[in-house]
Amino acid sequence: MKGLLLKDFYMIWKQAKFMLALVIIYILIGVVSDSSFWTVFSVIFMAMLPITALGLDERSGWTSYASMLPFSKHDIVVSKYVFGLIGVGLSVLLYAVLTMLTGIVRYGSVQIDSILQMIMPLFSVSFLFISTNLPIMFKVGVEKGRMWYLLSLMVIMGGSSFIISILDGNPGLGAISGFLSIDTQANQLIQSASVLGVCTILLLGSMKLSINVFEKKDL
Amino acid sequence: MNALEITNLTKEYKDFKLDNVSLRLPSGCIMGLIGENGAGKSTMIKLIMNAINRDGGEITVLGKDNRADFKVTKEDIGIVLDETGFPEIITAKQLNAIMKMTYQNWEEETYFHYIERFSLPGKKPFKDYSRGMKMKLAIAAAMSHRAKLLVLDEATSGLDPIVRDEILDIFLEFTRKEENSILISSHIVSDLEKLCDYIAFLHKGKLIFCEEKDRLLENYAILHCKKTELNGLEWSAIKGKRENSYGVDALVDRKKVPRGMNIENASIEDIILFMVKGVDK
Numbered sequence: 001m002k003g004l005l006l007k008d009f010y011m012i013w014k015q016a017k018f019m020l021a022l023v024i025i026y027i028l029i030g031v032v033s034d035s036s037f038w039t040v041f042s043v044i045f046m047a048m049l050p051i052t053a054l055g056l057d058e059r060s061g062w063t064s065y066a067s068m069l070p071f072s073k074h075d076i077v078v079s080k081y082v083f084g085l086i087g088v089g090l091s092v093l094l095y096a097v098l099t100m101l102t103g104i105v106r107y108g109s110v111q112i113d114s115i116l117q118m119i120m121p122l123f124s125v126s127f128l129f130i131s132t133n134l135p136i137m138f139k140v141g142v143e144k145g146r147m148w149y150l151l152s153l154m155v156i157m158g159g160s161s162f163i164i165s166i167l168d169g170n171p172g173l174g175a176i177s178g179f180l181s182i183d184t185q186a187n188q189l190i191q192s193a194s195v196l197g198v199c200t201i202l203l204l205g206s207m208k209l210s211i212n213v214f215e216k217k218d219l
Numbered sequence: 220m221n222a223l224e225i226t227n228l229t230k231e232y233k234d235f236k237l238d239n240v241s242l243r244l245p246s247g248c249i250m251g252l253i254g255e256n257g258a259g260k261s262t263m264i265k266l267i268m269n270a271i272n273r274d275g276g277e278i279t280v281l282g283k284d285n286r287a288d289f290k291v292t293k294e295d296i297g298i299v300l301d302e303t304g305f306p307e308i309i310t311a312k313q314l315n316a317i318m319k320m321t322y323q324n325w326e327e328e329t330y331f332h333y334i335e336r337f338s339l340p341g342k343k344p345f346k347d348y349s350r351g352m353k354m355k356l357a358i359a360a361a362m363s364h365r366a367k368l369l370v371l372d373e374a375t376s377g378l379d380p381i382v383r384d385e386i387l388d389i390f391l392e393f394t395r396k397e398e399n400s401i402l403i404s405s406h407i408v409s410d411l412e413k414l415c416d417y418i419a420f421l422h423k424g425k426l427i428f429c430e431e432k433d434r435l436l437e438n439y440a441i442l443h444c445k446k447t448e449l450n451g452l453e454w455s456a457i458k459g460k461r462e463n464s465y466g467v468d469a470l471v472d473r474k475k476v477p478r479g480m481n482i483e484n485a486s487i488e489d490i491i492l493f494m495v496k497g498v499d500k
Contacts, residue, residue, distance in 0.1 A: 065304025
C-alpha cells in the first residue's frame with residue numbers, strides 16, 4: 001500500500017504547494033474573522049484529496065493497472081481513505097499551529113481550549129465528507145459522481161458551519177444552543193467526542209462499503 | 220507445469236461475450252493472442268489478472284487459482300497494458316520509487332539498465348513521452364522484478380520496427396530461462412510469428428484455435444486452383460477461401476489435398492485471414 005500512497009503523493013505534489021497555500025489562507029481568514037466556515041472549508045478542501053487522486057487515476061488508467069500489480073482491490077480502496085486522512089490530519093495540524101500563533105499575537109497567550117474545542121468537529125466533518133463521497137466515487141467514478149460531490153459539499157459545509165456555530169456558543173443561536181442543552185464546555189466536549197465517535201464508525205462503515213463496491217467492479 | 224491454464228472461461232457484457240475459452244500455456248513458452256479489435260483479447264487479459272469478474276470458468280496462473288491469494292502470485296507476473304496506466308505526471312525515476320515499494324523483488328539496477336538501454340529520460344513526466352517511449356517504460360517496469368510470466372497487451376504496438384525487433388529479442392532472452400513464459404496479445408501478426416511457440420486466435424469472443432505455431436504452419440497451406448477443382452475437394456479440407464477473377468485461393472488442410480495440386484506454404488497471417496472468412500460464412 002505504501003507504493004499506492006507514494007504514487008498519490010507524487011500526483012498531488014505539483015498542486016500541493018498551491019493547495020497548502022490556499023489552506024493556510026482559509027485557516028487564517030477563519031481564525032482572524034472567528035468564522036468557522038473557512039476553517040471547515042480548509043479541512044474539507046484537504047478531505048477532497050482522495051477524490052482528486054481517484055479522478056486522475058481514472059484518467060490515466062492507473063486503477064486498472066494497479067489492480068494487476070501486487071495490490072488487492074482492498075489495498076487500493078484503503079489507500080485512498082488513508083490518503084484522505086493524511087490530508088485532513090495535515091490541515092487540522094496547520095489549523096492548530098496557526099491558531100496558536102495568532103493567539104499569541106492577538107492575546108499574548110495560546111488558546112488551547114478553543115483549539116481543542118474545534119479539532120473534534122473538524123475531524124467529524126471531514127470524516128463525514130469522506131464517508132459519504134468515496135463509496136459513490138468508487139461505484140460510479142469521479143466524472144459521474146461529480147453532482148453528488150457538489151451536493152454533499154454544500155450540505156456538509158452549510159450544516160457543519162451551522163452546528164459548529166452552535167458549539168461555539170454563537171449568541172445569535174442562543175435559543176438553539178439552549179434547546180440542545182449545550183451550556184457547559186464539558187458538555188460541548190462530550191457532545192463533540194460523541195459526534196466524532198459516530199463519524200469514525202461511519203468512516204469505517206464507508207470503507208467497508210467501498211471495498212465491497214470496488215471488489216464487484218470490473219476495472 | 221503450465222504457466223497458464225484457462226478452462227471454459229466466460230464473460231458476458233451487453234454487446235459482447237467471451238465464450239467458453241479454454242487454453243494452456245506451458246512453462247517456458249510464448250503464446251501469442253491474436254484477434255481483431257473487440258475480439259476479447261484485453262477482456263481475457265483482465266480476467267487472467269482478476270481485474271474483472273468472470274461469469275464462468277477457471278483460471279490458474281503459475282499453478283495457482285487466480286482468485287486465491289493472487290496478490291502473492293502477482294509478484295511473479297510482469298504486466299504491460301495497451302494504455303500503460305501510468306499517471307501523466309510521474310517520471311521514470313518516481314516510477315522506480317513506487318515500484319520499489321510495490322514489488323518485493325524489485326531490482327532497481329535492472330530497471331535503470333533498461334531505462335538507459337531504451338534511452339528514456341529519467342526526469343521527464345510521462346505525459347510528454349511518445350507512444351513508443353511509454354511502452355518502453357512499461358516494458359522496463361515489467362522486466363525488473365524477476366517475473367516468471369509476462370502478460371503483454373499490445374506491448375509492441377506504436378514502436379518503430381528497429382525498437383520492436385530489439386524488444387522482441389529481449390522477450391526471447393527472457394524465455395531462455397526454462398520457467399519463464401509470455402502471453403502476448405498483438406495486432407502485428409509478423410511479431411507473433413517471429414516470437415511465439417503457440418498461437419491462440421480469438422474472433423468475436425470465441426477461441427478459433429490455440430495451436431503450436433509450427434504445427435499450424437505444417438498443417439495448413441494455400442491452394443491456388445479453379446473453382447471446379449476446389450469443389451472436388453473433401454469439404455473438411457477447406458478452412459477458408461477467397462475467389463478472384465483467375466480462380467480461387469483457399470486455406471486447406473495440407474494432408475487432405477491430393478498430390479500435384481498447386482499449394483504453397485501459408486503464413487500465420489494467411490491462416491488467420493482465411494479462417495476469419497471461413498468462420499464468418
